[in-house]
Amino acid sequence: MEQGKDLLEPDNITAFRKWLLGNGAKIHPTVYFESHTWGFSVRTRVALQPDTTIVSAPFSFAITAELAGDALEDILGAALRELSERELICTYICMHWVIGEQSLRHFPYLNTLPSPPKLRTPLHFTDNELQAFKGTNLYGATLDRKRQWEAEWQRCRDLIKPINEQWAADLTWDRYLAASTYLSSRAFPSSILSRSPTLSATPSSYPVLLPGIDALNHSRAQPVSWLVTYPDSGSASEEPSISLVLHSAQDAGSELFNNYGPKPNSELILGYGFSLKRNPDDTIVLQLGGTEKKWEVGRDARGLEGVWEQVLHAVQGPEGSSDDGGVESDWQDEMEAANVLQEMTQALLDRLPPFPPAGAVREEIKVMLDHYLEGQRAILRSILEFALDKEGAVIRKAREAGIEIVDDDIQNEESDPL
Template sequence: MTDATQDKIAAFKDWLVQRGGYIHPDIFFKPVSSGFSVVSHTDIPADVKAVSCPFSLAITPEVARRALTTILGADESSPTLDGWSERQLIISYLCMHHILDGLTAPKELAHGPYVDILPPSNKLRTSLHFTPQESELFRGTNLYGATLDRQKAWEAEWEMCRDRIAVTNSHIADRFTWEQYLTASTHLSSRAFPSTLLSDNPSLVSTPTSYPVLLPGVDSLNHARGQPVSWVVGPPIGSHSEPSIALVLHTPTSQGCELFNNYGPKPNAELILGYGFSLPNNPDDTIVLKIGGATRANAKWQVGRDARGAEPVWEAVKEAVRAQNRHDVEDAERDTYSVEDELWATEVLAEMAEDLFGRLPPDSSVAVNGDETAFIRPEVAEMLDHYIEGQRDILHSLMEFAKAKEQSAIERAREEGIEILDEDVS
């Protein structure tokens, strides 16, 4: 660890504690390829508070709006910040710490020590930070399209903010770059908590009225699936009058081991898109399916491993098939499915899963085999392999699901005395 890095960490800890925060005395920040991990100096028992952040240090849209209003010389009647989302406010606030670095900044720009320890863009590995060659390896997957959609949306946000800023301060607008906005957007996507956490009964469940917030220090721990943790609102510390939100870990940590938070059940697609890492054999993996001819326009379904969530897909496929099979008024009024409907639906569902399976890209070892110019960073190769494994497993389970439905339809046909000339219809 360089002296400069040590100085930044020390400055952040002092800043957090002096303002009512807490960091367990037996943990330290260890540099890793993605930034920092939080590691124990000694054995730490279970049910210990690892870190806390006072409510007043949370980066909220309100905090960001006040600072931006001052920086841009706007006032309550100025249209500069009109229509900005909570995301745009917080992201732009983070960017201003870099844009005004070394300049006289207003007191409202109050999170410099925190921003200084956030990983720079060259350490970020979400799918928006892949090289073009790495991105191409994911073509044919949900993640590839989701990445393009997110980049388009974020670029539109950035352009709106930059154009509005340019009206009041062209110098700041010139320094308000896409790379800065993307970096700060990634910090928010990978570290944000719902505002529901800042309540007397903290919750990680988002609501229609909640919004993202950043909690310095509390967001430092990496993710471990199923890690038992609690969020506790604590009383004021020392001379500080506001409460704080604390992260309590319910498992012991041995000396030299990393301490982990739990971000909740997330599929690898979400982890790669928003956080920049993946989990092997992630049981929460899903694939997003669209059914042509479904009664709901633009309807999408998520199916997980072991065909979890496949029943609604099956119902949508049957409805689409029945709609195509209607020949007269009697058919149109029929609210049940015929054996023919179900047999055809099993064929449609199986073919859809097989087609998607065939369009999946190969794993990383096959993707670069024989191409001396191909290069994929090891951490991206790992994410590709974890993600593709999950997609293949889900689609295979969906094929098995279709086979089971086919057998059920054949049994029903036999019970109704309907002759099946070719039972291998899938």
């Protein structure tokens, strides 16, 4: 693209532009890529008006399970068709590196993505950095994800090995991890490639990659739209396309941002490798012992009512109230439930790791840990306040009825003292 030459963009970006524009994509002429140690940002040389289309790309650019499956079948036969959509896409990405850039289509795109040493998701942490998160939900989620992705990697290699043993050997864990990280950090749900595009995943949707559309970094609540355009029914040469539109004005030289949707820091760190300070979308996942139901609770105890009802139900037991169903036993149940919730929450608070962490931890990992722990503590403290409010409400109702609650015992104020 001629407009980008005076910006001294790296050769891989120049090749990416040429590939995009040569295959029907469109990039706003003022847009340029700025190189950083961690990757690229997208900026504009001049001020942009609201509702500006930044990039448009035909559906054929997307890395979908169908495209990946067809490409893999051409070089490996139909054996890999039994893989999941995620496995197909990750294997397709890896095969670019295994068999060389000339054989598969998306090398110009993959060559612009951050190299593995620049990735900062927890599966790229050092052992000491991961241990700094021990005691949090994120630590367990990281171990679960590693087990899942390693099982996928082994399954893909096992299917390739009888066809080409060297290719299977070259599909290393580091390569599969990088491909999986690109998918977790850049993917859109396949439901976006429909006549009514949506970022809400459905039971039938799966992650897809949209080269060019995914180039912009994240800014929370940035007003953007992804517009899908279908050609007229009489057009045989055109295909559907997707465009990224920014709805706010942009100053000259400013970075242009996408919006990945409301995501807690746990998801941003695990899937993307960054965090937001005092993220209002932070959550914590709670699960009562002996139950399968998981509850996602946000700041200010948002979403906690379901947890409270489950705790209260557990206290009451299968027969309902723990005593004879009278007013006093109802209060006893609520008091006990409030105490149980407080004890559970305090245990979670006590289990959180200290900050700053001990040992060698890179500064950017410390920042993520700090942001994440702030959110977890804020949520847990709001749950404690919720439980204390429930306890206080029970005491007030009891006193209004002439009953004094002292040290978990219910005493009728009108009765004779013992």
